[in-house]
Amino acid sequence: MNKPRARLTKREQLMKSALELFAKNGIHATGIDAIVERSGVTKKTLYAHFMSKEELVVAVLRQYDEQARNEIRRQVENGGKTARGRLLAVFDFAEKWFQQDDFYGCLFINAIGEFSEKSAPIRQICMEYKKSLKGYIRELCEQAGASNPQGLAEELGMLLEGATVTAQISQNPKTARIAKRVAKVLIDKGIPKVG
Amino acid sequence: MNKPRARLTKREQLMKSALELFAKNGIHATGIDAIVERSGVTKKTLYAHFMSKEELVVAVLRQYDEQARNEIRRQVENGGKTARGRLLAVFDFAEKWFQQDDFYGCLFINAIGEFSEKSAPIRQICMEYKKSLKGYIRELCEQAGASNPQGLAEELGMLLEGATVTAQISQNPKTARIAKRVAKVLIDKGIPKVG
DNA sequence: GTGTATGTATACTGATCTGTATACTTTATG
DNA sequence: CATAAAGTATACAGATCAGTATACATACAC
Incomplete structure:
Protein backbone atom coordinates (compact mmCIF):
# COMPACT_ATOMS: atom_id res chain seq x y z
CA MET A 1 0.00 0.00 0.00
CA ASN A 2 3.16 2.18 0.35
CA LYS A 3 1.76 5.66 0.06
CA PRO A 4 4.22 7.80 -1.90
CA ARG A 5 5.80 10.49 0.21
CA ALA A 6 6.69 13.94 -0.99
CA ARG A 7 9.83 14.31 1.09
CA LEU A 8 12.26 11.62 2.02
CA THR A 9 12.20 10.18 5.50
CA LYS A 10 15.26 10.71 7.67
CA ARG A 11 16.16 7.09 7.08
CA GLU A 12 16.00 7.57 3.32
CA GLN A 13 18.03 10.77 3.51
CA LEU A 14 20.71 8.97 5.48
CA MET A 15 20.84 6.02 3.12
CA LYS A 16 20.94 8.23 0.06
CA SER A 17 23.83 10.31 1.40
CA ALA A 18 25.67 7.24 2.61
CA LEU A 19 25.32 5.58 -0.79
CA GLU A 20 26.68 8.63 -2.60
CA LEU A 21 29.67 8.88 -0.30
CA PHE A 22 30.39 5.14 -0.29
CA ALA A 23 30.26 5.07 -4.08
CA LYS A 24 32.55 8.05 -4.50
CA ASN A 25 35.08 7.63 -1.71
CA GLY A 26 34.73 4.04 -0.57
CA ILE A 27 33.36 2.66 2.66
CA HIS A 28 36.35 2.91 4.98
CA ALA A 29 37.13 6.45 3.85
CA THR A 30 33.58 7.61 4.57
CA GLY A 31 33.09 8.65 8.17
CA ILE A 32 29.83 8.82 10.07
CA ASP A 33 30.34 12.56 10.46
CA ALA A 34 30.48 13.04 6.70
CA ILE A 35 27.25 11.08 6.21
CA VAL A 36 25.56 13.05 8.96
CA GLU A 37 26.70 16.35 7.51
CA ARG A 38 25.64 15.54 3.96
CA SER A 39 22.26 14.19 4.95
CA GLY A 40 21.46 17.11 7.23
CA VAL A 41 20.43 14.70 9.97
CA THR A 42 21.97 14.46 13.41
CA LYS A 43 24.17 11.65 14.60
CA LYS A 44 21.67 10.73 17.29
CA THR A 45 19.01 10.14 14.65
CA LEU A 46 21.39 8.03 12.60
CA TYR A 47 22.01 5.77 15.58
CA ALA A 48 18.28 5.64 16.25
CA HIS A 49 17.85 4.04 12.81
CA PHE A 50 21.03 1.99 12.58
CA MET A 51 22.82 0.26 15.41
CA SER A 52 26.26 0.74 13.88
CA LYS A 53 28.08 1.87 10.77
CA GLU A 54 28.20 -1.70 9.56
CA GLU A 55 24.42 -2.00 9.82
CA LEU A 56 24.08 1.17 7.77
CA VAL A 57 26.52 -0.15 5.18
CA MET B 1 75.81 -3.61 -10.25
CA ASN B 2 73.10 -4.35 -7.58
CA LYS B 3 74.85 -6.82 -5.37
CA PRO B 4 72.30 -9.35 -4.13
CA ARG B 5 71.59 -9.06 -0.44
CA ALA B 6 70.86 -11.97 1.83
CA ARG B 7 68.42 -10.12 4.08
CA LEU B 8 65.94 -7.48 3.04
CA THR B 9 66.71 -3.85 3.73
CA LYS B 10 64.39 -2.03 6.11
CA ARG B 11 62.90 -0.25 3.13
CA GLU B 12 62.15 -3.57 1.43
CA GLN B 13 60.69 -5.03 4.60
CA LEU B 14 58.39 -2.05 4.92
CA MET B 15 57.27 -2.18 1.31
CA LYS B 16 56.70 -5.92 1.44
CA SER B 17 54.56 -5.68 4.57
CA ALA B 18 52.69 -2.68 3.25
CA LEU B 19 51.93 -4.46 -0.02
CA GLU B 20 50.57 -7.52 1.77
CA LEU B 21 48.33 -5.44 3.99
CA PHE B 22 47.14 -3.14 1.20
CA ALA B 23 46.29 -6.14 -0.95
CA LYS B 24 44.40 -7.94 1.78
CA ASN B 25 42.63 -5.12 3.61
CA GLY B 26 42.79 -2.16 1.30
CA ILE B 27 44.74 1.06 1.61
CA HIS B 28 42.49 3.15 3.83
CA ALA B 29 41.93 0.28 6.23
CA THR B 30 45.66 -0.29 6.64
CA GLY B 31 47.20 1.93 9.29
CA ILE B 32 50.83 2.89 9.63
CA ASP B 33 50.92 1.08 12.97
CA ALA B 34 49.89 -2.18 11.33
CA ILE B 35 52.60 -1.85 8.68
CA VAL B 36 55.18 -1.04 11.32
CA GLU B 37 54.15 -3.97 13.47
CA ARG B 38 54.16 -6.48 10.60
CA SER B 39 57.48 -5.33 9.21
CA GLY B 40 59.20 -5.31 12.59
CA VAL B 41 60.54 -1.86 11.87
CA THR B 42 59.92 1.24 13.95
CA LYS B 43 57.73 4.13 12.91
CA LYS B 44 60.67 6.49 13.01
CA THR B 45 62.49 4.39 10.43
CA LEU B 46 59.42 4.28 8.23
CA TYR B 47 59.25 8.07 8.19
CA ALA B 48 62.99 8.22 7.52
CA HIS B 49 62.34 6.34 4.26
CA PHE B 50 58.95 7.76 3.28
CA MET B 51 57.74 11.28 3.90
CA SER B 52 54.12 10.23 4.33
CA LYS B 53 51.75 7.31 4.02
CA GLU B 54 50.85 8.47 0.53
CA GLU B 55 54.48 8.35 -0.54
CA LEU B 56 54.71 4.80 0.79
CA VAL B 57 51.53 3.82 -1.04
C1' DG C 1 -4.52 19.72 24.72
C1' DT C 2 -1.28 16.62 26.43
C1' DG C 3 1.96 13.14 26.40
C1' DT C 4 5.06 10.36 23.58
C1' DA C 5 7.77 9.66 19.31
C1' DT C 6 11.19 11.59 16.89
C1' DG C 7 14.03 15.02 15.96
C1' DT C 8 17.92 18.89 16.80
C1' DA C 9 22.06 20.77 18.83
C1' DT C 10 26.12 20.04 21.01
C1' DA C 11 29.39 18.27 23.89
C1' DC C 12 31.68 14.37 25.19
C1' DT C 13 34.38 9.48 25.53
C1' DG C 14 37.83 6.44 24.35
C1' DA C 15 40.07 4.47 20.59
C1' DT C 16 42.76 5.02 16.56
C1' DC C 17 44.74 7.77 12.94
C1' DT C 18 49.10 10.14 10.82
C1' DG C 19 53.07 12.06 12.10
C1' DT C 20 56.80 13.92 15.60
C1' DA C 21 60.08 14.12 19.64
C1' DT C 22 63.43 12.28 22.90
C1' DA C 23 66.81 9.21 24.45
C1' DC C 24 69.35 5.20 23.79
C1' DT C 25 71.70 1.42 20.84
C1' DT C 26 73.59 -0.84 17.01
C1' DT C 27 76.32 -0.95 12.90
C1' DA C 28 79.22 0.29 9.35
C1' DT C 29 83.26 2.91 7.91
C1' DG C 30 87.44 5.54 7.84
C1' DC D 1 88.98 2.78 17.91
C1' DA D 2 86.21 6.74 16.99
C1' DT D 3 82.50 8.72 14.89
C1' DA D 4 78.41 9.28 12.20
C1' DA D 5 74.52 7.08 10.18
C1' DA D 6 70.73 4.28 10.91
C1' DG D 7 67.89 1.83 13.92
C1' DT D 8 65.13 0.81 18.45
C1' DA D 9 61.91 1.93 22.05
C1' DT D 10 58.55 4.68 23.64
C1' DA D 11 55.96 8.52 24.60
C1' DC D 12 53.49 12.13 22.72
C1' DA D 13 50.53 15.71 19.74
C1' DG D 14 46.57 16.82 17.35
C1' DA D 15 43.06 15.23 14.35
C1' DT D 16 39.53 12.12 13.37
C1' DC D 17 37.20 7.77 14.14
C1' DA D 18 32.68 5.32 15.93
C1' DG D 19 29.49 5.82 19.21
C1' DT D 20 27.09 8.02 23.64
C1' DA D 21 25.01 11.59 26.83
C1' DT D 22 22.33 15.63 27.97
C1' DA D 23 19.07 19.10 27.21
C1' DC D 24 15.79 21.07 24.40
C1' DA D 25 12.28 21.37 20.34
C1' DT D 26 8.75 19.73 17.27
C1' DA D 27 5.04 16.95 15.54
C1' DC D 28 1.51 13.86 15.83
C1' DA D 29 -1.96 10.49 18.08
C1' DC D 30 -5.38 9.83 21.52
Whole structure:
Protein backbone atom coordinates (compact mmCIF):
# COMPACT_ATOMS: atom_id res chain seq x y z
CA MET A 1 0.00 0.00 0.00
CA ASN A 2 3.16 2.18 0.35
CA LYS A 3 1.76 5.66 0.06
CA PRO A 4 4.22 7.80 -1.90
CA ARG A 5 5.80 10.49 0.21
CA ALA A 6 6.69 13.94 -0.99
CA ARG A 7 9.83 14.31 1.09
CA LEU A 8 12.26 11.62 2.02
CA THR A 9 12.20 10.18 5.50
CA LYS A 10 15.26 10.71 7.67
CA ARG A 11 16.16 7.09 7.08
CA GLU A 12 16.00 7.57 3.32
CA GLN A 13 18.03 10.77 3.51
CA LEU A 14 20.71 8.97 5.48
CA MET A 15 20.84 6.02 3.12
CA LYS A 16 20.94 8.23 0.06
CA SER A 17 23.83 10.31 1.40
CA ALA A 18 25.67 7.24 2.61
CA LEU A 19 25.32 5.58 -0.79
CA GLU A 20 26.68 8.63 -2.60
CA LEU A 21 29.67 8.88 -0.30
CA PHE A 22 30.39 5.14 -0.29
CA ALA A 23 30.26 5.07 -4.08
CA LYS A 24 32.55 8.05 -4.50
CA ASN A 25 35.08 7.63 -1.71
CA GLY A 26 34.73 4.04 -0.57
CA ILE A 27 33.36 2.66 2.66
CA HIS A 28 36.35 2.91 4.98
CA ALA A 29 37.13 6.45 3.85
CA THR A 30 33.58 7.61 4.57
CA GLY A 31 33.09 8.65 8.17
CA ILE A 32 29.83 8.82 10.07
CA ASP A 33 30.34 12.56 10.46
CA ALA A 34 30.48 13.04 6.70
CA ILE A 35 27.25 11.08 6.21
CA VAL A 36 25.56 13.05 8.96
CA GLU A 37 26.70 16.35 7.51
CA ARG A 38 25.64 15.54 3.96
CA SER A 39 22.26 14.19 4.95
CA GLY A 40 21.46 17.11 7.23
CA VAL A 41 20.43 14.70 9.97
CA THR A 42 21.97 14.46 13.41
CA LYS A 43 24.17 11.65 14.60
CA LYS A 44 21.67 10.73 17.29
CA THR A 45 19.01 10.14 14.65
CA LEU A 46 21.39 8.03 12.60
CA TYR A 47 22.01 5.77 15.58
CA ALA A 48 18.28 5.64 16.25
CA HIS A 49 17.85 4.04 12.81
CA PHE A 50 21.03 1.99 12.58
CA MET A 51 22.82 0.26 15.41
CA SER A 52 26.26 0.74 13.88
CA LYS A 53 28.08 1.87 10.77
CA GLU A 54 28.20 -1.70 9.56
CA GLU A 55 24.42 -2.00 9.82
CA LEU A 56 24.08 1.17 7.77
CA VAL A 57 26.52 -0.15 5.18
CA VAL A 58 24.62 -3.41 4.93
CA ALA A 59 21.29 -1.60 4.59
CA VAL A 60 22.67 0.68 1.87
CA LEU A 61 24.15 -2.21 -0.08
CA ARG A 62 20.95 -4.24 0.19
CA GLN A 63 18.84 -1.34 -1.01
CA TYR A 64 21.21 -0.63 -3.87
CA ASP A 65 21.18 -4.32 -4.74
CA GLU A 66 17.39 -4.32 -5.08
CA GLN A 67 17.25 -1.05 -7.00
CA ALA A 68 19.99 -2.14 -9.37
CA ARG A 69 18.28 -5.46 -10.07
CA ASN A 70 15.01 -3.70 -10.84
CA GLU A 71 16.61 -1.03 -12.96
CA ILE A 72 18.57 -3.43 -15.13
CA ARG A 73 15.52 -5.64 -15.67
CA ARG A 74 13.39 -2.63 -16.58
CA GLN A 75 15.87 -1.26 -19.09
CA VAL A 76 16.65 -4.65 -20.58
CA GLU A 77 12.98 -5.49 -21.01
CA ASN A 78 12.38 -2.15 -22.70
CA GLY A 79 15.54 -2.38 -24.76
CA GLY A 80 14.86 -5.57 -26.68
CA LYS A 81 11.89 -7.56 -27.90
CA THR A 82 13.58 -10.86 -28.62
CA ALA A 83 15.62 -12.71 -26.00
CA ARG A 84 18.69 -12.15 -28.13
CA GLY A 85 17.90 -8.44 -28.28
CA ARG A 86 17.50 -8.33 -24.52
CA LEU A 87 20.87 -9.98 -24.02
CA LEU A 88 22.46 -7.25 -26.09
CA ALA A 89 20.40 -4.61 -24.29
CA VAL A 90 22.33 -5.49 -21.15
CA PHE A 91 25.30 -3.73 -22.72
CA ASP A 92 23.22 -0.74 -23.80
CA PHE A 93 22.19 -0.46 -20.19
CA ALA A 94 25.86 -0.61 -19.24
CA GLU A 95 26.73 2.21 -21.62
CA LYS A 96 24.10 4.50 -20.12
CA TRP A 97 25.32 3.58 -16.67
CA PHE A 98 28.96 4.31 -17.50
CA GLN A 99 27.96 7.73 -18.85
CA GLN A 100 26.46 8.90 -15.59
CA ASP A 101 28.36 11.66 -13.81
CA ASP A 102 28.21 9.75 -10.57
CA PHE A 103 29.59 6.54 -12.04
CA TYR A 104 32.48 5.36 -9.91
CA GLY A 105 32.49 1.73 -10.97
CA CYS A 106 30.45 -1.06 -9.48
CA LEU A 107 29.66 -0.44 -5.83
CA PHE A 108 29.93 -4.14 -5.09
CA ILE A 109 33.27 -4.66 -6.82
CA ASN A 110 34.66 -1.68 -4.94
CA ALA A 111 33.28 -2.96 -1.66
CA ILE A 112 34.80 -6.42 -2.19
CA GLY A 113 38.16 -4.73 -2.60
CA GLU A 114 37.80 -3.25 0.87
CA PHE A 115 36.58 -6.40 2.66
CA SER A 116 38.46 -9.57 1.92
CA GLU A 117 37.36 -11.54 4.98
CA LYS A 118 35.02 -14.28 3.85
CA SER A 119 32.91 -13.84 6.95
CA ALA A 120 32.20 -10.18 6.26
CA PRO A 121 28.45 -9.76 5.61
CA ILE A 122 29.33 -7.06 3.11
CA ARG A 123 31.13 -9.65 1.00
CA GLN A 124 28.09 -11.91 1.23
CA ILE A 125 25.80 -9.24 -0.19
CA CYS A 126 28.16 -8.54 -3.05
CA MET A 127 28.37 -12.21 -3.93
CA GLU A 128 24.62 -12.56 -3.85
CA TYR A 129 24.19 -9.60 -6.16
CA LYS A 130 26.60 -10.94 -8.74
CA LYS A 131 25.04 -14.39 -8.48
CA SER A 132 21.57 -13.02 -9.09
CA LEU A 133 22.75 -10.95 -12.04
CA LYS A 134 24.36 -13.99 -13.61
CA GLY A 135 21.14 -15.91 -12.94
CA TYR A 136 19.16 -13.30 -14.80
CA ILE A 137 21.53 -13.40 -17.76
CA ARG A 138 21.27 -17.20 -17.77
CA GLU A 139 17.47 -16.92 -17.93
CA LEU A 140 17.79 -14.68 -20.96
CA CYS A 141 20.22 -17.16 -22.51
CA GLU A 142 17.73 -19.97 -21.95
CA GLN A 143 14.94 -17.95 -23.51
CA ALA A 144 17.19 -17.21 -26.45
CA GLY A 145 17.70 -20.93 -26.94
CA ALA A 146 21.36 -21.13 -26.07
CA SER A 147 22.80 -24.60 -26.29
CA ASN A 148 24.71 -24.01 -23.05
CA PRO A 149 22.91 -21.20 -21.20
CA GLN A 150 25.05 -21.46 -18.07
CA GLY A 151 28.27 -21.26 -20.02
CA LEU A 152 27.10 -18.38 -22.16
CA ALA A 153 25.91 -16.52 -19.08
CA GLU A 154 29.29 -16.95 -17.44
CA GLU A 155 30.96 -15.51 -20.51
CA LEU A 156 28.60 -12.56 -20.82
CA GLY A 157 28.69 -11.84 -17.10
CA MET A 158 32.46 -11.78 -17.12
CA LEU A 159 32.37 -9.48 -20.10
CA LEU A 160 30.09 -7.08 -18.25
CA GLU A 161 32.40 -7.03 -15.25
CA GLY A 162 35.35 -6.36 -17.50
CA ALA A 163 33.56 -3.52 -19.28
CA THR A 164 32.56 -2.00 -15.94
CA VAL A 165 36.05 -2.05 -14.50
CA THR A 166 37.61 -0.82 -17.73
CA ALA A 167 35.12 2.04 -17.95
CA GLN A 168 35.89 2.94 -14.34
CA ILE A 169 39.61 3.02 -14.93
CA SER A 170 39.66 4.63 -18.36
CA GLN A 171 36.76 6.98 -17.63
CA ASN A 172 35.50 6.05 -21.06
CA PRO A 173 31.97 4.66 -21.53
CA LYS A 174 32.79 3.26 -24.97
CA THR A 175 33.98 0.07 -23.33
CA ALA A 176 30.32 -0.92 -23.27
CA ARG A 177 30.27 -0.97 -27.07
CA ILE A 178 33.39 -3.08 -27.23
CA ALA A 179 31.77 -5.51 -24.82
CA LYS A 180 28.59 -5.50 -26.91
CA ARG A 181 30.61 -6.31 -30.01
CA VAL A 182 32.15 -9.30 -28.22
CA ALA A 183 28.76 -10.29 -26.84
CA LYS A 184 27.37 -10.48 -30.36
CA VAL A 185 30.09 -12.90 -31.34
CA LEU A 186 29.50 -15.08 -28.29
CA ILE A 187 25.73 -15.05 -28.70
CA ASP A 188 25.87 -15.93 -32.38
CA LYS A 189 28.20 -18.76 -31.52
CA GLY A 190 26.22 -20.00 -28.53
CA ILE A 191 22.72 -19.88 -29.95
CA PRO A 192 21.99 -22.32 -32.76
CA LYS A 193 20.50 -20.71 -35.83
CA VAL A 194 16.96 -21.77 -36.68
CA GLY A 195 16.19 -22.89 -40.21
CA MET B 1 75.81 -3.61 -10.25
CA ASN B 2 73.10 -4.35 -7.58
CA LYS B 3 74.85 -6.82 -5.37
CA PRO B 4 72.30 -9.35 -4.13
CA ARG B 5 71.59 -9.06 -0.44
CA ALA B 6 70.86 -11.97 1.83
CA ARG B 7 68.42 -10.12 4.08
CA LEU B 8 65.94 -7.48 3.04
CA THR B 9 66.71 -3.85 3.73
CA LYS B 10 64.39 -2.03 6.11
CA ARG B 11 62.90 -0.25 3.13
CA GLU B 12 62.15 -3.57 1.43
CA GLN B 13 60.69 -5.03 4.60
CA LEU B 14 58.39 -2.05 4.92
CA MET B 15 57.27 -2.18 1.31
CA LYS B 16 56.70 -5.92 1.44
CA SER B 17 54.56 -5.68 4.57
CA ALA B 18 52.69 -2.68 3.25
CA LEU B 19 51.93 -4.46 -0.02
CA GLU B 20 50.57 -7.52 1.77
CA LEU B 21 48.33 -5.44 3.99
CA PHE B 22 47.14 -3.14 1.20
CA ALA B 23 46.29 -6.14 -0.95
CA LYS B 24 44.40 -7.94 1.78
CA ASN B 25 42.63 -5.12 3.61
CA GLY B 26 42.79 -2.16 1.30
CA ILE B 27 44.74 1.06 1.61
CA HIS B 28 42.49 3.15 3.83
CA ALA B 29 41.93 0.28 6.23
CA THR B 30 45.66 -0.29 6.64
CA GLY B 31 47.20 1.93 9.29
CA ILE B 32 50.83 2.89 9.63
CA ASP B 33 50.92 1.08 12.97
CA ALA B 34 49.89 -2.18 11.33
CA ILE B 35 52.60 -1.85 8.68
CA VAL B 36 55.18 -1.04 11.32
CA GLU B 37 54.15 -3.97 13.47
CA ARG B 38 54.16 -6.48 10.60
CA SER B 39 57.48 -5.33 9.21
CA GLY B 40 59.20 -5.31 12.59
CA VAL B 41 60.54 -1.86 11.87
CA THR B 42 59.92 1.24 13.95
CA LYS B 43 57.73 4.13 12.91
CA LYS B 44 60.67 6.49 13.01
CA THR B 45 62.49 4.39 10.43
CA LEU B 46 59.42 4.28 8.23
CA TYR B 47 59.25 8.07 8.19
CA ALA B 48 62.99 8.22 7.52
CA HIS B 49 62.34 6.34 4.26
CA PHE B 50 58.95 7.76 3.28
CA MET B 51 57.74 11.28 3.90
CA SER B 52 54.12 10.23 4.33
CA LYS B 53 51.75 7.31 4.02
CA GLU B 54 50.85 8.47 0.53
CA GLU B 55 54.48 8.35 -0.54
CA LEU B 56 54.71 4.80 0.79
CA VAL B 57 51.53 3.82 -1.04
CA VAL B 58 52.85 5.28 -4.27
CA ALA B 59 56.19 3.53 -3.86
CA VAL B 60 54.48 0.20 -3.17
CA LEU B 61 52.19 0.53 -6.15
CA ARG B 62 55.04 1.53 -8.46
CA GLN B 63 57.15 -1.41 -7.32
CA TYR B 64 54.24 -3.81 -7.71
CA ASP B 65 53.55 -2.34 -11.13
CA GLU B 66 57.07 -3.10 -12.29
CA GLN B 67 57.16 -6.57 -10.77
CA ALA B 68 53.79 -7.48 -12.24
CA ARG B 69 54.80 -6.30 -15.70
CA ASN B 70 57.98 -8.38 -15.56
CA GLU B 71 56.23 -11.43 -14.18
CA ILE B 72 53.48 -11.50 -16.78
CA ARG B 73 55.97 -11.04 -19.61
CA ARG B 74 58.16 -13.80 -18.26
CA GLN B 75 55.34 -16.28 -17.88
CA VAL B 76 53.75 -15.38 -21.21
CA GLU B 77 57.05 -15.71 -23.06
CA ASN B 78 57.63 -19.11 -21.46
CA GLY B 79 54.03 -20.19 -21.97
CA GLY B 80 53.79 -19.95 -25.73
CA LYS B 81 56.04 -20.15 -28.76
CA THR B 82 53.81 -18.56 -31.35
CA ALA B 83 52.29 -15.13 -30.88
CA ARG B 84 48.87 -16.73 -30.79
CA GLY B 85 50.09 -19.12 -28.10
CA ARG B 86 51.43 -16.25 -26.07
CA LEU B 87 48.12 -14.44 -26.26
CA LEU B 88 46.44 -17.50 -24.82
CA ALA B 89 49.23 -17.87 -22.25
CA VAL B 90 48.06 -14.59 -20.75
CA PHE B 91 45.07 -16.48 -19.43
CA ASP B 92 47.17 -19.38 -18.18
CA PHE B 93 49.12 -16.81 -16.23
CA ALA B 94 45.82 -15.47 -14.89
CA GLU B 95 44.76 -18.92 -13.71
CA LYS B 96 47.97 -19.39 -11.75
CA TRP B 97 47.56 -15.94 -10.28
CA PHE B 98 43.98 -16.57 -9.20
CA GLN B 99 45.03 -19.77 -7.49
CA GLN B 100 47.47 -18.09 -5.14
CA ASP B 101 46.47 -18.04 -1.50
CA ASP B 102 47.20 -14.34 -1.27
CA PHE B 103 45.08 -13.45 -4.30
CA TYR B 104 42.70 -10.67 -3.32
CA GLY B 105 41.93 -9.37 -6.80
CA CYS B 106 43.89 -6.82 -8.74
CA LEU B 107 45.68 -4.37 -6.46
CA PHE B 108 45.11 -1.56 -8.94
CA ILE B 109 41.41 -2.20 -9.44
CA ASN B 110 40.95 -2.28 -5.68
CA ALA B 111 42.94 0.92 -5.26
CA ILE B 112 40.91 2.73 -7.91
CA GLY B 113 37.79 1.85 -5.93
CA GLU B 114 39.24 3.71 -2.95
CA PHE B 115 40.45 6.80 -4.81
CA SER B 116 38.03 8.34 -7.26
CA GLU B 117 39.61 11.79 -7.43
CA LYS B 118 41.17 12.19 -10.85
CA SER B 119 44.04 14.14 -9.33
CA ALA B 120 45.04 11.33 -6.99
CA PRO B 121 48.50 10.07 -7.99
CA ILE B 122 47.40 6.61 -6.96
CA ARG B 123 44.79 6.69 -9.71
CA GLN B 124 47.44 7.79 -12.18
CA ILE B 125 49.63 4.80 -11.39
CA CYS B 126 46.72 2.41 -11.79
CA MET B 127 45.81 3.91 -15.15
CA GLU B 128 49.39 3.67 -16.35
CA TYR B 129 49.59 0.03 -15.35
CA LYS B 130 46.45 -0.92 -17.20
CA LYS B 131 47.54 1.10 -20.23
CA SER B 132 50.89 -0.66 -20.35
CA LEU B 133 49.28 -4.05 -20.01
CA LYS B 134 46.94 -3.31 -22.88
CA GLY B 135 49.92 -2.07 -24.87
CA TYR B 136 51.68 -5.36 -24.31
CA ILE B 137 48.65 -7.34 -25.40
CA ARG B 138 48.39 -5.16 -28.50
CA GLU B 139 52.02 -5.95 -29.34
CA LEU B 140 51.23 -9.64 -29.13
CA CYS B 141 48.18 -9.09 -31.32
CA GLU B 142 50.34 -7.33 -33.91
CA GLN B 143 52.88 -10.14 -33.86
CA ALA B 144 50.06 -12.62 -34.29
CA GLY B 145 48.95 -10.75 -37.41
CA ALA B 146 45.63 -9.47 -36.14
CA SER B 147 43.76 -7.39 -38.68
CA ASN B 148 42.83 -4.91 -35.94
CA PRO B 149 45.40 -5.33 -33.14
CA GLN B 150 44.14 -2.38 -31.10
CA GLY B 151 40.57 -3.63 -31.18
CA LEU B 152 41.51 -7.19 -30.35
CA ALA B 153 43.72 -5.99 -27.49
CA GLU B 154 40.84 -3.97 -26.07
CA GLU B 155 38.64 -7.05 -26.17
CA LEU B 156 41.21 -9.34 -24.59
CA GLY B 157 42.19 -6.78 -21.96
CA MET B 158 38.58 -6.33 -20.96
CA LEU B 159 38.20 -10.07 -20.77
CA LEU B 160 41.18 -10.33 -18.44
CA GLU B 161 39.75 -7.64 -16.15
CA GLY B 162 36.43 -9.46 -16.09
CA ALA B 163 38.07 -12.77 -15.26
CA THR B 164 40.08 -11.15 -12.48
CA VAL B 165 37.11 -9.50 -10.84
CA THR B 166 34.95 -12.58 -11.22
CA ALA B 167 37.66 -14.77 -9.68
CA GLN B 168 37.98 -12.34 -6.80
CA ILE B 169 34.27 -12.34 -6.10
CA SER B 170 33.54 -16.01 -6.68
CA GLN B 171 36.82 -17.21 -5.12
CA ASN B 172 37.02 -19.56 -8.08
CA PRO B 173 40.09 -19.59 -10.33
CA LYS B 174 38.25 -21.40 -13.13
CA THR B 175 37.09 -18.06 -14.49
CA ALA B 176 40.48 -17.91 -16.19
CA ARG B 177 39.55 -20.90 -18.30
CA ILE B 178 36.23 -19.38 -19.28
CA ALA B 179 38.09 -16.26 -20.32
CA LYS B 180 40.58 -18.34 -22.26
CA ARG B 181 37.74 -20.08 -24.08
CA VAL B 182 36.33 -16.69 -25.09
CA ALA B 183 39.80 -15.46 -26.01
CA LYS B 184 40.21 -18.35 -28.45
CA VAL B 185 37.01 -17.34 -30.20
CA LEU B 186 38.07 -13.70 -30.43
CA ILE B 187 41.58 -14.55 -31.59
CA ASP B 188 40.37 -16.94 -34.27
CA LYS B 189 37.99 -14.29 -35.47
CA GLY B 190 40.50 -11.43 -35.31
CA ILE B 191 43.51 -13.13 -36.89
CA PRO B 192 43.17 -14.03 -40.57
CA LYS B 193 44.04 -17.62 -41.32
CA VAL B 194 47.05 -18.13 -43.52
CA GLY B 195 46.77 -20.32 -46.57
C1' DG C 1 -4.52 19.72 24.72
C1' DT C 2 -1.28 16.62 26.43
C1' DG C 3 1.96 13.14 26.40
C1' DT C 4 5.06 10.36 23.58
C1' DA C 5 7.77 9.66 19.31
C1' DT C 6 11.19 11.59 16.89
C1' DG C 7 14.03 15.02 15.96
C1' DT C 8 17.92 18.89 16.80
C1' DA C 9 22.06 20.77 18.83
C1' DT C 10 26.12 20.04 21.01
C1' DA C 11 29.39 18.27 23.89
C1' DC C 12 31.68 14.37 25.19
C1' DT C 13 34.38 9.48 25.53
C1' DG C 14 37.83 6.44 24.35
C1' DA C 15 40.07 4.47 20.59
C1' DT C 16 42.76 5.02 16.56
C1' DC C 17 44.74 7.77 12.94
C1' DT C 18 49.10 10.14 10.82
C1' DG C 19 53.07 12.06 12.10
C1' DT C 20 56.80 13.92 15.60
C1' DA C 21 60.08 14.12 19.64
C1' DT C 22 63.43 12.28 22.90
C1' DA C 23 66.81 9.21 24.45
C1' DC C 24 69.35 5.20 23.79
C1' DT C 25 71.70 1.42 20.84
C1' DT C 26 73.59 -0.84 17.01
C1' DT C 27 76.32 -0.95 12.90
C1' DA C 28 79.22 0.29 9.35
C1' DT C 29 83.26 2.91 7.91
C1' DG C 30 87.44 5.54 7.84
C1' DC D 1 88.98 2.78 17.91
C1' DA D 2 86.21 6.74 16.99
C1' DT D 3 82.50 8.72 14.89
C1' DA D 4 78.41 9.28 12.20
C1' DA D 5 74.52 7.08 10.18
C1' DA D 6 70.73 4.28 10.91
C1' DG D 7 67.89 1.83 13.92
C1' DT D 8 65.13 0.81 18.45
C1' DA D 9 61.91 1.93 22.05
C1' DT D 10 58.55 4.68 23.64
C1' DA D 11 55.96 8.52 24.60
C1' DC D 12 53.49 12.13 22.72
C1' DA D 13 50.53 15.71 19.74
C1' DG D 14 46.57 16.82 17.35
C1' DA D 15 43.06 15.23 14.35
C1' DT D 16 39.53 12.12 13.37
C1' DC D 17 37.20 7.77 14.14
C1' DA D 18 32.68 5.32 15.93
C1' DG D 19 29.49 5.82 19.21
C1' DT D 20 27.09 8.02 23.64
C1' DA D 21 25.01 11.59 26.83
C1' DT D 22 22.33 15.63 27.97
C1' DA D 23 19.07 19.10 27.21
C1' DC D 24 15.79 21.07 24.40
C1' DA D 25 12.28 21.37 20.34
C1' DT D 26 8.75 19.73 17.27
C1' DA D 27 5.04 16.95 15.54
C1' DC D 28 1.51 13.86 15.83
C1' DA D 29 -1.96 10.49 18.08
C1' DC D 30 -5.38 9.83 21.52
